[in-house]
Amino acid sequence: MNAGSYPASPRADFLGALAWIAFGALIVVMSWQMDRFAAQGATPHTYPGLWPGLVGGMLAALGGILALRSLGRARSAGWQAGESDDTEIVAPSRFALGAGLFFVYALLLVGRGLPFWLGTALFVTAFVFLFQRAQRIADGRAARGIVVALVCGGATAAAVTVVFEQLFLVRLP
Amino acid sequence: MFDGLIAFGHSLASFMDPMSIGLILLSTLVGVIIGALPGLTATMGVALMTTMTIKMPSGQALLVLICTYVGAIYGGSRSAILLNIPGTPASAAACIDGHQLAKQGLAGRAMGIATTGSVLGTLIGMFFLALFTPVLGNLALKFGAYEFFWLALFGVIIAGTLTGNDPLKGWIAGLIGIFTACIGQESIYAYDRFTFGDRNLAGGLQLVPALVGAFGFAELLATVREKPVPVKLNPFDSVIPKLRDVTQYWRTILRSGVIGTFMGILPGVGEDVAAWSSYAAARRVSKEKEKFGKGSIDGLMAAETGDNACVPGAVIPVLTLAIPGSAPAAVLMAAMLIHGVRPGPMIMIEAPTFVYDVVAMMLFATLGILLYGLTLTNLLIKVLMVPKSIIIPIIFVLCVVGSYAISQRLFDVYVMLGFGVLGYVLRRMKYPVAPLVLGMVLGDLMEKGFRRGLVLSDGALTPFFTRPISAVIWITIVLVIAIKIPFVQRMIATRFGRRPQAGGA
Structure with a gap:
């Protein structure tokens, strides 16, 4: 469900x-x-x-x-009718981490003096690393997780910057 | 008749250049991938692509958006069949029998049926789009301020009634959307309403960043909250559709195509309701009722034909009345306005060939999904295996930069964030989001109709109720609301011996 x-x-x-x-x-x-x-x-x-x-x-x-x-x-x-225990499928800690990263990126890393590509690379790298960290550690491949996160961050920042600035002629924040 | 065919031929020829063909292939692929990825919806895909096509010529931009829209509605069936997770809400009905077939080792056949149903559904919808749009366009010329007020209200009411489980919450969501359309300068005195002195708000809230937030960011917030589930795929057979499936189920295809198109024409109802209605109709008349829910080809064909037929259907009221038939069509309408196309009753006078351009775009998108349906199975499976932890931040970056790109101001990014939080909270509280979008899109039309109508009648409300077309629409609205009131449901049940429906207002 x-x-x-x-x-x-x-x-x-x-x-x-x-x-x-x-x-x-x-x-x-x-x-x-x-x-x-x-x-x-x-x-x-x-x-x-x-x-x-x-x-x-x-x-x-x-x-x-x-x-x-x-x-x-x-x-x-009763006041709590219909409320169900959904702890097996949801994780409030993941939500807090994800929402926190979203807002830090949109409110603090974009348009506050940091180059757009750098802010984007930092956000994507941090997101991928933090959300995969537990599984990577369990698999004994923590170092590979860092490399994957860095590659994702760098590639996303480069692709988005090039596509929007060169192709769509948008002056990025 | 022949004028229409000639115009359609011209429209087809106008997209036969390498650039347009490249855009068709690329945007349909993007649409299919967005649709296939659980958590990314067609509305989100069209909204994100709108932000990326701002600088394109209007014809190419709309071609990209329509291909994305058609591709996304089709793409949702892949994850529905393979993972038992609907890629978009439109594919929820396809999960029931599609995944059952996959569990029986017939995932390939199920994907072939989904491709057949989607292609034929879109073609049926296209036929009605070409047939009805000029007729409805001419009829719409008789509409005045009073009729547009009622029609816009009907759109919000019907979306609130049909898109969730609770009409009362749907109507509340619609009112929130209508209220957001009030923000900014009003049309008679240019008076700033609810702007709190902020000049960013004086022009009102930009629709696309708000939609990217309500559908994109809100979905991402919901997705990060869920624990990751390991992807399990069943082995599958050939995805090539069988001619037998078309000849055996032609009644289902035709019926679902008509139902899907009709559901699309109804303002704000959308593809998910079209799929469920087609599925329910197929089960009612099927000779193999017992197979429904256990891997019925009839059921899967009905669901997939219905949701894709809804796409051209949803564009009919956009073109003729400037009233969207679904949430993705609302974004498409916003994109048309951004690109200088003015949908509405005047379109058959100002740009009569545009309707055939849209039909041609739909046809190319249909060919795109047929091509990808036959060839791209392995690539799509690889995409489905990409962890969400990688996809989510990339989509969020696109939400941010896409919202910013429209007017190149950070304020729109904050609007996107605000509507994302609002959309997420509404979802958690079980409010449907489609009426919110309809309210935002139709709020302005509704207010203009209301105030112009009052000015024309010098403040009298009588013409709102006595003009023939207005009377038909408001009586329909009253009936739609009345049958959701428990007291009325009980009365009907007593009179006709039926049990009242659940979820009344």
Whole structure:
């Protein structure tokens, strides 16, 4: 079974519903506070905030229905109904490592003065090395893992830089 | 009739140069590989390729994108058959019988059937694309602001209803998409909405970086969370399709082709629903019902014909109404706008030959998947064996640089990251992402239709409900919503003696 195929629990749905209600209400308030161009003779149906206000209101209303539904489900089956133990197929530590590397690359290595090719080579090398490290050590081939990671990093950085700069004429960050 | 054929002939001839043929071969291959790799979807592939074709002439860029789209929907069947993992959501139905055949040592035959179904499905869809687009284009000329408002709303509602297990969550995802389309300057007073003084937001959110995030980065986040699974392949026989499979299952092919095309025409529904609907229809009428789920050739043929027929079907509303029939078609529409092609009711007047260009592109893409279906089995198997730990960082680099390349500003990279996180959270909370995309794409059209309609009627809502085409669409919307309400389902069950469906709103 795929990790994404477990149903959401009433608790998760309820918390999500509260977030939608709050977000929808915030949109309504911000839409209400928008300029109405009274000096230019604007009528209510041309107010800039009319449409987003309706969208926000609908979002809050659907959030309310979702909240009521999850309360009903929680009463009949419990707040954690549908939550399953998926520790056999998912690894939170891998997620934290992967997400961390993604954000470090996109926010810190790109467009902050480091040459694009160098940042890309560092990111890909680190990603490949760290995600293959456990298996490589178990296989007794840690040194080969470093070489593979370096080759992947170097090749990706070179290919992406050449293709985007020379072929697509993009000035990379 | 003959004008159309002549225009189609011209379109075919226009792509007969070495550069175009090279692009067809390359982009179809890229599409097949993207589709075959679990975790990389057709939408992600088309979005990433959009970022790489920005500098190309529009004809070549759209050729690349259509070949990628067709290739990716076909490619998903490879991993479905060989690994029991759908390469794209469209191939989930193909897993059921395709992998069963593979376990029986018939993986080659299953891949041959997938190739046959995909090629014939695309050809059937192409036939309807060429036939219906001019007719629908002329009909669409009668649409005004009121009709476009309802049609755009219908697209989001139907996508929310059919693309997930929970319509309520689908509609919420659609509203989030509609809201994101509100960000930036509105059209009447050029008033900045939800920009917080940031001039990057004044022009609104760029669609392609947002889609790359919602479909690309979100998929990568989901993939890194999963523990790696060793790839196990069954031995396989010849992948050459058999003529007998076509003659024996011609009814399934025709039926699934029509169902797939119709599902494609429905705004936002997409290839996965087309495949499941075709599969369900085939099982209902099959003489070999007991084989379904145990390696039914009928079932596999239906699923693969249906999902590929959906591709040309999904392009029909893009061209005629500027309303995408699926999530990848939404990206394709965004790419058309970037390249200066204005899809919509005026296309048959402004660029009548463009429709035949698209049909010709589909035909070349079909020939591409036929070629690769017959020849590339071993290469694709090698690609499937490449560890995800190598593929994931490369795809992420492409997500980043592709988002940046469109306007060459880092802000779009941050938009991609933001939508990636949003897409990931929505997936974890079991919200479908396709309605979000439809909302983002159709939100602007919906608001313009709503406000223009109100201006035309001086604030009166009556024309929204009384004009004949508007009335048909809003009544359909009400019915679609009503049949998902548990109370109405119970009422129908009492009246007609049927059990209510699960997953009601």
